[in-house]
Amino acid sequence: AQKVTQAQTEISVVEKEDVTLDCVYETRDTTYYLFWYKQPPSGELVFLIRRNSFDEQNEISGRYSWNFQKSTSSFNFTITASQVVDSAVYFCALSINAGGTSYGKLTFGQGTILTVHP
């Protein structure tokens, strides 16, 4: 069975601080994708990034960066110079291939509530 663990339930920072959200996953499948989603206070779920299990390159998009390490089964998310608009719940999720039988089902972590204070 798959499992995704987000160690931090809640994080509170002051604007312009850097913050890292941790994500650890478990799967026996060797072919999988990892995702991060953002859920702002308005409630919708917004896709941020995906990373496949064969690509361990880190990625940077503006103030956002992601660090994928297969050796530690982690896919951490860092926000640099945080802003109030970054306040949201962030979810890490895992989708396995399972020989083509998983049908895109996502296993979610429990989410990290990030609050950025002005």
Added chain:
Amino acid sequence: NAGVTQTPKFRILKIGQSMTLQCAQDMNHNYMYWYRQDPGMGLKLIYYSVGAGITDKGEVPNGYNVSRSTTEDFPLRLELAAPSQTSVYFCASSYSSYNSPLHFGNGTRLTVT
């Protein structure tokens, strides 16, 4: 582009009542999903569908039913509502299988009292 549309946005049910949560997508996606979100629990998969006429159970299917008569629509039926079904329900769709991001609707907040 409408994307994934869910109705209603809010609903209050009394114990034992039934209702259908509607979900429609206009992206011609084959894969559709229903998740529920409970505080501090992440999202749990209720049912999913890989195409018209094909549905299957997810992690928490008890108390729910689905149908998929068209590619566009994937309604979720609650029979005999119980307080444990108080949750936020999200419908989602995706273009492909495990490597595609899900497109989510805006959610339905359901309260059963």
